[in-house]
Every structure is written in structure tokens, then in C-alpha cells.
Amino acid sequence: MVSAKQRRHQQVLEILQETGTATVGEMGTRLGVTEMTIRRDLELLEADGVLKRFHGGAKLDFGSSYEPPFPVREKTNAEQKRLIGQRVASLIDDGDTIILDGGSTGLAVAEYLLDRQLTICPLSLRVAWAFARSTSVKLIIPGGSVRPGELSLSGADTIDYLRGRHFDTYVMTASGLSLNEGFTEWNPEDAAVKKTAVSVADKTITAVDSSKFNRVGFVKICPTQVPAAIVTDGGATSENLEKLRRQSQGVIVAE
Amino acid sequence: MVSAKQRRHQQVLEILQETGTATVGEMGTRLGVTEMTIRRDLELLEADGVLKRFHGGAKLDFGSSYEPPFPVREKTNAEQKRLIGQRVASLIDDGDTIILDGGSTGLAVAEYLLDRQLTICPLSLRVAWAFARSTSVKLIIPGGSVRPGELSLSGADTIDYLRGRHFDTYVMTASGLSLNEGFTEWNPEDAAVKKTAVSVADKTITAVDSSKFNRVGFVKICPTQVPAAIVTDGGATSENLEKLRRQSQGVIVAE
């Protein structure tokens, strides 16, 4: 069950996503609570690193990156990501050795792999932690630096680690999916790791929710033809899906 | 503040540590609560993997290892470990590069390093996760397998990772500290990593609460002379402390 507070927090983020900024009074009126309540919400959300307050209101905090911070992404399209995670998990065979990407979508996949018999190499500390309580998954961690906020593992150590091994499947996520540019990522370090992961895995399965469609990040990871399967949700236009099908090995809509 | 429930859980564990097993009625009487309350406690503690219930009572669950599982150790000597953690943190200079051991004592040290300006290489996923929310610590993870339950990082990958680097300080913990055998560890894999860590750090600081005194694990890590400092709590006998002082570089009693 979600508390009224959690729901309100999400609504605050939605309001901020409309226009980028909003005043305390405006949010209070729209959500039917006093300004003091909004201030307390903003205080918590700011501590989460999700937004920045200013005198009179708040604005979303993209920081130095080009996409919203993890807590925002996790709250966005949560249900679609859950469905995608479930579907991706169904494509994985017991006993396999898996590289699993970070990000909110990767975490959604992880939830459905907890009780499976697998060897998993997560590319994010957050995903690694999700498997900590699993007794059936054998967890191996690649060395590397942990990127603040995102908690992804990257750098030369991570790449070296992957290069020295071979995996059955790489479950990839991405910042953007465009018909022309393929899969792209904002963070260059993460992109370098992803490229390596593609090259050391037998097959790549890509999990992207529909909000990623027609978005292009800073660094290319791979073209749409590379993944053995692209799993997405029903939010994409049928035109986009049709075109994507023609230039990829297979598109699966999770629902 | 500790809730009455937490305190009672600890007392339940203490009772079990006396004799190994106890009946529900016995525990209820000694702690001044009804049997139903004890049953509910046991249910939770069993879910934590701390004990095993049987009809009429419960017994401590050491599983296949030679020391109690993490949740038990974390609840044992908690206050002493906190003090030790604080004291160890005071020995570390800003800007340093640190290897930080896992275990409940390592976690206690971590709590006091969260806001420091450091580069930290944790040897356990649990400790790594503790630093995830820190903005001031630069976190680097050694590759390796995660040992279930303990969540320590070990194996050839971890050792290779450490060998390729150099650190200012290694904050070491251990299963046992004996005057004759030095520092010892039950788990051979962890011990191998610890030995490597000692060799790649300028200096080693050892954090062991007094319950470790005169206990000998399966594998030797290093003699008492090696660490630049041994930090412990006031629970050790003055005789032990005196002897230890004579055969080590320095003993610090945290209080």
C-alpha cells in the first residue's frame, strides 16, 4: 500500500516535470494541503537529491547529468518497468551467467530474478544489493568505481573485469532508443562498460520502457540490430514499433 | 534509542548463548512477557536466520560456519563496536585511501566515515552499501564473489584487484585474537583476502571487540606485532591487555 505522503511526493514530482519549477503555494493548492506540508515534502525530496529548493518553490535537479536522478526515474513509469522486468526474466534460462545493467529498469528485472538459479554480475551497486538477500543467486561483482547517485560500476577496472570473462546473456538498459542512432547513453563511462558487456556476452537482451523511444543520449552503445530481443511496454506508438521491428532481431511488448 | 522489542531480542539471544537452547516458557518467565510475545520474537529472529525454532523452544543457528551469523554478531556488543568504530575513525586522515573490512565491526567503523573525505575500498557488499548514500566518499569496489550471508568479497579476483594497488590504511577485523596465534579468521577465503590487504597497505589498524580475545579461528591472518594499532573496548581483562601491549605496536582502548 502506498501512503498518502508517497502519493503526494510523486504528484509533486509530476507537477515539477510539467514546467520544471513550481511555487509552494501552487503545489499546495493543487494537492489540497497546506504550504507547510509542501515545504516538509520538499525538504525530504531535496534530501533525496531529487529537487532543489529556492525561496518560494522548487525545481527538478538534473545536476550535471542530462537525465533525472535515480529516485525520479524509479518513480516514473514504475508499472511499465515492472512488466518489462517480468518479461525479461522469462527470457532467461536457469543456470545462465548474466550481466545485469543498473538503472531503474535493471532493478525491475532484478526483482524477478531473485529466486532463480543464476550467476549474476550486476553493473550497479544498487542491483548488487538487491541480490544480497537471495540465496539462490551466485553473485559476482566486477571491480570498479561507484558513480555517486546512480551507483553504477564503471571505469577501466570494470571493463577489464568483463573482458576477462564470458557470459551467456547481457541484460542491457539505455537512456535512449532511436531508429537512427540505436541505443544511446548519457554517461560516457557507463556507455563504455555497456559496449564491453555487449561484446563479452553471447546474446544481449535490451529492456527499455517506452519513454526512451526517440530519445538520443550522448554516446552510442550499439545499433538496434544487435540485441537478440528488445523488450518494451505498450506505451510506444505502433508506428515506432513497426519501424523498430523491421530493423531489429525482435521486439517484445510486455503487458 | 532502542525499542523494548530490540532489547528483548538481544536478551533472547543472550539466553540462548548461555545454554544453546531454551524453551518458550522459560524465556517468557525470565523476560517478564507472555509466551505469545516470545513466539513472535522467535518468528522474527528465525526469519533473520539467527536461530532455529523447534516445538517448545529454539536453538541458536550456527549453520555450517563456526561463528554466529551476521545478524547475531551485529546485535552482540553493539555499543562496544560503536565506540571502537568511532575511535578507529579518529585515527584516519582525510584524503587517505582505505581498505575497509566487512563484518559487524567494519560496519561500525563505516558509520563514522560516512561524511569524511576519503577513498574507500570495502571488502564487503554490506559496507559498500553503507557508503552508497555518502557524497564525500569516493567508493571503489574490488571485483570478486559475494559470500552469501556475510556478503564479504573474496576469491582470486579480489586478491588480484588488491595486489594491483596501494593503500594508505587497511582497517582490519578478525574472528579471533590470541596472544600465541595472533589474528585469525574462520573463513579461509576471507583470510586470504585479509592477508593480501595487509601486504598492500602502508599500515594496518585492527578493530576487535573484547569478545574476540583468546579466540582462535581456523586460518592465521597475521601476528599481533603487525598492526600499527589495535583498537578494542574496555571489556578485556587488564592482564590480557598488558600482555598484548608487550607484543604489539600499540593497543588503544576505546571508551
Next chain:
DNA sequence: GTAATATGAACAGCATTAGTGTTCGATTAA
């Protein structure tokens, strides 16, 4: 510098949750 506005600490009231005890039918061990 002043007025208007925004902020947050402190308190109070309310709602919700957590913790414990009691009862009683179901389950287990001897």
C-alpha cells in the same frame, strides 16, 4: 530601509501503526 512574503521551529490534534496480551481452535509430540 521598509513592506511584503516565505520560512521553519514548536506545539496540538488526529490518524495510523506497532506492540502486547488474551482467547480458542488447530497442531504436534509423547
Next chain:
DNA sequence: TTAATCGAACACTAATGCTGTTCATATTAC
């Protein structure tokens, strides 16, 4: 079978969490 133990369900109480109000302080706009 019998006696003991177990746990689901309910009730009561304490504790905690959440929201609104007030008011002194801080900030911004003029």
C-alpha cells in the same frame, strides 16, 4: 489419546507519524 504447544484473530494501549496552526525570524522586492 492426551497434554502441551502453536498461531490466527481480536482488543486494548502506547507510540509514532502526519498535518495544520501559530509566530518569530529570514529573505526578497520595491
